[in-house]
Amino acid sequence: MARTGNKNIQAKLVVLGDMGTGKTSLVLRFVKGQFHDYEESTIGAAFFTQVLSLPDAAIKFDVWDTAGQERYHSLAPMYYRGAAAAIVVYDITNMDSFERGKKWVQQLQRHGNASMVVALVANKSDLESNRVVENEEGERYAKENHLLFFEASAKTAHNVNELFYEIAKAVAVASLNQQSGMKLQRRPDDLGRRLFCCSS
Numbered sequence: 001m002a003r004t005g006n007k008n009i010q011a012k013l014v015v016l017g018d019m020g021t022g023k024t025s026l027v028l029r030f031v032k033g034q035f036h037d038y039e040e041s042t043i044g045a046a047f048f049t050q051v052l053s054l055p056d057a058a059i060k061f062d063v064w065d066t067a068g069q070e071r072y073h074s075l076a077p078m079y080y081r082g083a084a085a086a087i088v089v090y091d092i093t094n095m096d097s098f099e100r101g102k103k104w105v106q107q108l109q110r111h112g113n114a115s116m117v118v119a120l121v122a123n124k125s126d127l128e129s130n131r132v133v134e135n136e137e138g139e140r141y142a143k144e145n146h147l148l149f150f151e152a153s154a155k156t157a158h159n160v161n162e163l164f165y166e167i168a169k170a171v172a173v174a175s176l177n178q179q180s181g182m183k184l185q186r187r188p189d190d191l192g193r194r195l196f197c198c199s200s
Ligand SMILES: Nc1nc2c(ncn2[C@@H]2O[C@H](COP(=O)(O)OP(=O)(O)OP(=O)(O)O)[C@@H](O)[C@H]2O)c(=O)[nH]1
Pocket: 017, 018, 019, 020, 021, 022, 023, 024, 025, 026, 036, 037, 038, 039, 040, 041, 042, 043, 066, 067, 068, 069, 123, 124, 125, 126, 127, 152, 153, 154, 155, 156
């Protein structure tokens, strides 16, 4: 759960998605600015930290990069429990990974923290010629489910910093509103990109 105190916010962030979608690659791009053409499949989960500065706050992300292989799925609740944010990744060249991503979104909606910021990421945008999931499909699903949405590429770094920056902004808003006891409300006409306060 995010904590505020002189505008330093610590936020648990979990990364979910099918195997091979590029979860580790996105996190490594964000944390280390690196990309590897061969990335070993994650076993269990991997942990990273990164601080991101906003104009009014510093967010320290504790990132749990989970393993996409089916046999590790039962561990997922351990990683999304108490998370302030989640990134659900699919690969634009793999329709099954999009379907699997939807299942993760449903699971987070049912069992995750109600104020969790969830971002859907269509990764591997550099592989346009192999695309099978249209941008509009992902965007529509994200809008219907009030998710942030980004097409990104861990390989070229397209939209990776933007993704984490928008998550940090939304986490900061959610965290400050939680502290002040206000309820968050999602505005229906918004693209799912922001949370707006307030309702009683
Ligand atoms: N072209 C391209 N390849 C990518 C991109 N992101 C990841 N990859 C490649 O996809 C493969 C899988 O990437 P990983 O980051 O290991 O994927 P993962 O989702 O962490 O996989 P698991 O640990 O098995 O769940 C690797 O060969 C990466 O180099 C991308 O944006 N573009």
